[in-house]
Amino acid sequence: MEEKADNTALMEAFRGGRQEAFSEVFRLFWPSLRYFAFQIVRRNEDAEDLAEESFIKLWDRHTLFETLGNIKAFLFIATRNACLNSLKQNARNQQKEEALSHYLRQDAEEGADLRMIRTELVQLIYKEMEQLPERCRAVFELSFFEEMKNPDIAALLDISQHTVRVQKSKAVRILRSALLKNSMLSAAFLWQLDQILATYWNG
Numbered sequence: 001m002e003e004k005a006d007n008t009a010l011m012e013a014f015r016g017g018r019q020e021a022f023s024e025v026f027r028l029f030w031p032s033l034r035y036f037a038f039q040i041v042r043r044n045e046d047a048e049d050l051a052e053e054s055f056i057k058l059w060d061r062h063t064l065f066e067t068l069g070n071i072k073a074f075l076f077i078a079t080r081n082a083c084l085n086s087l088k089q090n091a092r093n094q095q096k097e098e099a100l101s102h103y104l105r106q107d108a109e110e111g112a113d114l115r116m117i118r119t120e121l122v123q124l125i126y127k128e129m130e131q132l133p134e135r136c137r138a139v140f141e142l143s144f145f146e147e148m149k150n151p152d153i154a155a156l157l158d159i160s161q162h163t164v165r166v167q168k169s170k171a172v173r174i175l176r177s178a179l180l181k182n183s184m185l186s187a188a189f190l191w192q193l194d195q196i197l198a199t200y201w202n203g
Contacts (some may be wrong), residue, residue, distance in 0.1 A: 007068055014059050014071075022059055024137055025071060030055075050086060054078040057146070066139050066158070073156045081147060111151035121179075128178045132171055135159075139167040140175075 001203035033054065037047035054075050058065075065071050125144075129137060138157060142148045143164075150168075154161045 011065070011067060013203075015065065017062060022055075022062070024054060025068075028068070029072060029075055033079055036076060037079050037083050041086055042078070046086060047083075049081045051079055053082060061138075061141065064157075070156060070158065077148060077152045077156065078146060091177075123180055125175055128175050129171075131178065132174060136167045136171050136174070139164055140171040143168060 010024060011020055014025060030051065033051045034047055038044060041047050057078055058071065058074055061074075065074070089190050091141045096106065104116065104172070129140060132140060135157075139153055142153045143150075150164045153159075153164045157164075
């Protein structure tokens with residue numbers, strides 16, 4: 001009972017943004033998280049960097065978590081995804097000269113324009129995201145920015161996968177409606193918007 005009360009107090013302090021609460025959470029999970037990351041990337045420096053990034057992401061969203069179990073799930077899911085992305089990036093870097101040559105043979109100007117459009121759209125989406133209902137925003141952030149899958153989001157937020165799908169659909173509907181009101185968006189912007197949201201929905 002005493003341990004449960006201590007955990008409740010810790011979570012209240014954590015959601016309240018208390019630095020000492022973050023330090024305690026870091027102390028609880030850092031050793032196992034760093035070891036977990038090392039088992040995937042097999043380099044101590046990379047493992048520490050990736051685990052630290054997960055703690056930063058956690059603190060950026062400290063108001064979302066109800067239990068230490070939620071925190072643990074987020075940290076390990078985020079770290080796993082970051083490690084896998086790092087491995088993929090390293091694999092790509094080994095072939096970067098070939099990829100660069102291929103890229104330069106394509107229409108670089110058009111590619112740069114599309115990247116610019118997508119970057120601006122993501123900025124607009126991030127701005128409009130703040131207007132989403134709290135649960136809807138939490139699902140959107142984890143899916144869109146952390147690239148988490150529906151089962152992982154459901155486990156983290158302690159909701160059903162059906163609820164995750166409903167909230168994702170709601171987020172797409174609200175965001176698309178809000179962005180379509182922007183009369184400055186060109187046809188290219190609107191096409192890219194649909195591409196981005198379709199990728200998010202199918203993620």
